[in-house]
Amino acid sequence: MTVIFSKKCEIGLQAVLFLSAQTPNQRFSAAEVAKKINAPKEFTSKILQDLTGSKIVASKKGKFGGFYLGRNPKDIKLIDIVIAIDGLEIFHKCVLGFKGCSVEVPCPCHDKWGSLRDETYKMLSSETLEELRDSVIRKIDSL
Amino acid sequence: MTVIFSKKCEIGLQAVLFLSAQTPNQRFSAAEVAKKINAPKEFTSKILQDLTGSKIVASKKGKFGGFYLGRNPKDIKLIDIVIAIDGLEIFHKCVLGFKGCSVEVPCPCHDKWGSLRDETYKMLSSETLEELRDSVIRKIDSL
DNA sequence: TTTGAATCGGATTATAGAATCTGATTTAAT
DNA sequence: ATTAAATCAGATTCTATAATCCGATTCAAA
Numbered sequence: 001m002t003v004i005f006s007k008k009c010e011i012g013l014q015a016v017l018f019l020s021a022q023t024p025n026q027r028f029s030a031a032e033v034a035k036k037i038n039a040p041k042e043f044t045s046k047i048l049q050d051l052t053g054s055k056i057v058a059s060k061k062g063k064f065g066g067f068y069l070g071r072n073p074k075d076i077k078l079i080d081i082v083i084a085i086d087g088l089e090i091f092h093k094c095v096l097g098f099k100g101c102s103v104e105v106p107c108p109c110h111d112k113w114g115s116l117r118d119e120t121y122k123m124l125s126s127e128t129l130e131e132l133r134d135s136v137i138r139k140i141d142s143l
Numbered sequence: 144m145t146v147i148f149s150k151k152c153e154i155g156l157q158a159v160l161f162l163s164a165q166t167p168n169q170r171f172s173a174a175e176v177a178k179k180i181n182a183p184k185e186f187t188s189k190i191l192q193d194l195t196g197s198k199i200v201a202s203k204k205g206k207f208g209g210f211y212l213g214r215n216p217k218d219i220k221l222i223d224i225v226i227a228i229d230g231l232e233i234f235h236k237c238v239l240g241f242k243g244c245s246v247e248v249p250c251p252c253h254d255k256w257g258s259l260r261d262e263t264y265k266m267l268s269s270e271t272l273e274e275l276r277d278s279v280i281r282k283i284d285s286l
Numbered sequence: 287t288t289t290g291a292a293t294c295g296g297a298t299t300a301t302a303g304a305a306t307c308t309g310a311t312t313t314a315a316t
Numbered sequence: 317a318t319t320a321a322a323t324c325a326g327a328t329t330c331t332a333t334a335a336t337c338c339g340a341t342t343c344a345a346a
Contacts, residue, residue: 004147004233007304010240017239017251029322038242042306049324061323062313078251090147096160097153098282099181105285108160108275109221112266116259123255132251139241142248150334172292185336192294204293205343 009085011039012047016056016081019069020129021140027066036143047085054084073129082124091117152228154182155190159199159224162212163272164283170209179286190228197227216272225267234264 005013014037019028030045037044048067051057058070069076094101095113103110129136148156157180162171173188180187191210194200201213212219237244238256246253272279 004238005240007240013239014241040305043304045323046305046325052324059323060313061311061321063319063321064314065312065322067323095147096156097148097150098157098286100285105282106278107282108270108278109266112262116262116266119255119259123252123259127251135249135251139248139250142243143241183335186334188293189295189335195294202293203343204341206289206291207344208292208342210293 004090005082006086008043008047009082011037011044012051012085013078013081014039015044015048015067016051016069016076017129017132017136018140019057019067020073020076020133021137022068025068027060027064027068029066033067036140038143051081051084054080056080056084069129073133076129077125077127078129078132079121079124091121147233148225149229151186151190152225154180154187155194155228156221156224157182158187158191158210159194159212159219159272160275160279161283162200162210163216163219163276164280165211167216168211170203170207170211172209176210179283181286194224194227197223199223199227212272216276219272220268220270221272221275222264222267234260 015033018033018036022028030048031041033048034041034044048057048059052059052067052070055070056076057067059065059067094107095109096107098107101107101110158176161176161179165171173191174184176191177184177187191200191202195202195210195213198213199219200210202208202210237250238252239250241250244250244253
């Protein structure tokens, strides 16, 4: 089987998108988020916790606590979440797994994958969560 | 961490590319292949064995046995190897992992990823191993 | 026909990622 | 202060993938 983003990253992306579709600063328990995006509760909780480290998500403990966006949606892009969870490796390694794939000694996919990789990066970094908001709300509401 | 193809698939791709760069029908032991592509011997052996199932690779047992291409390089494309090992899942699922991502209820990356996914498929299926041969030889020789 | 070099194929082990559990801590309301 | 609701953080378990091991089999050459 093959994967673009790890499960952890997929859930992180969906969880943050969920939060970005809500009224700003409203808090949601990990259980609420997990239920909505149909992911394991404890796993979702852990991922949201992890994301507080990079300030993408913030949390408040205690009664009426929960998770919410840690920064203005104007200042968050999908790539930020990917980097926080999976890192940038996918944007650096050879698709075919060759070590030392380079312009000098390219693999048969070097050039094409180079553009596709760049386009993928652009897809994740050209729009902010604010710009994506309408589209995200539609998606989240349909879940 | 994130991955395009599984390790198994990467090694399978490299191993088949190695074979395609050799004199037709010349046989190579799993150990020789593994050494050249810098992969674990037993794992490479198992992957090559698996690939005999889809006729991409053929093997001959006994003394002077080994692995070699199972079909004419004119009739093998990279996508065949990917399908044999990882399957087509990556070309069907939503990048963000949403269930039921569709034209009606698209995720924020639906359209862009749609084109990138198609381009990736094209990259793997538009040329045969024969057409890639020169490029592959250069790469394999450099290892 | 015997021998040695090799793959085959199934079983096993190791590792990393996914998922869960639990006890401690925080916080707001009473 | 006490309580109840919630996160936090670390330990643990589960699972799929990665990697290895080994006995059985195959085959060609002497």
